[in-house]
Amino acid sequence: xxxxxxxxxxxxxxxxxxxxxxxxxxxxxxxxxxxxxxxxxxxxxxxxxxxxxxxxxxxxxxxxxxxxxxxxxxxxxxxxxxxxxxxxxxxxxxxxxxxxxxxxxxxxxxxxxxxxxxxxxxxxxxxxxxxxxxxxxxxxxxxxxxxxxxxxxxxxxxxxxxxxxxxxxxxxxxxxxxxxxxxxxxxxxxxxxxxxxxxxxxxxxxxxxxxxxxxxxxxxxxxxxxxx
Numbered sequence: 001x002x003x004x005x006x007x008x009x010x011x012x013x014x015x016x017x018x019x020x021x022x023x024x025x026x027x028x029x030x031x032x033x034x035x036x037x038x039x040x041x042x043x044x045x046x047x048x049x050x051x052x053x054x055x056x057x058x059x060x061x062x063x064x065x066x067x068x069x070x071x072x073x074x075x076x077x078x079x080x081x082x083x084x085x086x087x088x089x090x091x092x093x094x095x096x097x098x099x100x101x102x103x104x105x106x107x108x109x110x111x112x113x114x115x116x117x118x119x120x121x122x123x124x125x126x127x128x129x130x131x132x133x134x135x136x137x138x139x140x141x142x143x144x145x146x147x148x149x150x151x152x153x154x155x156x157x158x159x160x161x162x163x164x165x166x167x168x169x170x171x172x173x174x175x176x177x178x179x180x181x182x183x184x185x186x187x188x189x190x191x192x193x194x195x196x197x198x199x200x201x202x203x204x205x206x207x208x209x210x211x212x213x214x215x216x217x218x219x220x221x222x223x224x225x226x227x228x
Contacts, residue, residue: 004034004070005067006031006034006166006167006199007031007032007055007066007167007201008031008032008066009064009065009066010065010066010067011029011063011064012025012027012051012054012062012063012064012066013026013028013062013063014047014050014051014059014061014063014222024050025050025062026221026223028047028051028222028223028224030217030227032199032201034197034199035198036199036200036214037189037215038200038213038215038216038217038228039209039213039216039217040052041203041204041205041207041210041217041218042205042220043205043220046219046220046221046222047219048203048205049171049203051219052171052201055169056085056091057073057081057085057089060075060081062074068089068166069088083115086111086114086115086163087163088163088165088167089165089167089168090163090167090169091169091170092153092160092168092169092171092173093171093172093173098144098156100143100144100145101144102143103141103142103143104139104140104142104144105127105131105140105141107144107155107156108130108158108159108162109124109126109162111163112127123162127140127158127162128140131155133158133161139151149177149181150177150180150184153173153174153181154188157188157189157192166199167199167200168189168198168199169202169203170189170200170201171203172203172204173185173189173202173204174204186209189202200213215227
């Protein structure tokens with residue numbers, strides 16, 4: 001770990017305005033270094049998913065500063081942020097958001113197709129390599145709806161890796177999986193960090209999941225109460 005900050009939040013404040021003004025994030029400041037596996041934990045409603053939405057550049061309506069790879073991204077245009085997201089951030093959600101009528105291979109290729117920097121042939125090759133990491137290459141031509149829940153989540157992780165992102169952000173990735181598949185997904189995450197030096201940020205309310213990451217940031221009532 002070379003100490004390089006991949007993402008840094010400085011004094012992030014977020015308000016919701018329905019019906020009255022409610023502050024949901026209060027002076028949130030922290031950073032994640034290259035190759036770190038960090039979890040953000042807290043009870044439902046503590047602001048962790050709201051924070052992830054801001055960190056992932058999908059919500060730009062906040063106060064404070066956000067840096068990605070050393071660059072200030074607060075205040076950048078939506079086109080710039082869209083490209084940045086696609087190039088530098090991989091996403092894994094509780095619900096895998098696979099397109100059912102697409103093949104497994106096509107689903108994994110989507111971030112590469114969006115980035116539009118390589119030929120379709122190159123992208124197919126890269127997608128197959130990512131599927132091999134998760135032992136899913138034999139399912140490449142199946143439709144996504146033919147897979148089990150655990151297999152779908154593995155495909156969604158392969159998809160998150162498609163553009164070799166700077167960081168993977170994950171929101172309750174095992175929320176709808178049983179223990180066996182949850183352990184499998186967590187094992188994959190740990191392997192990505194250890195073998196591929198991937199930086200990971202995972203939001204979870206599951207103490208057991210959080211305890212297996214390098215560091216846990218604990219949130220309560222929109223504030224960070226512990227940096228782990």
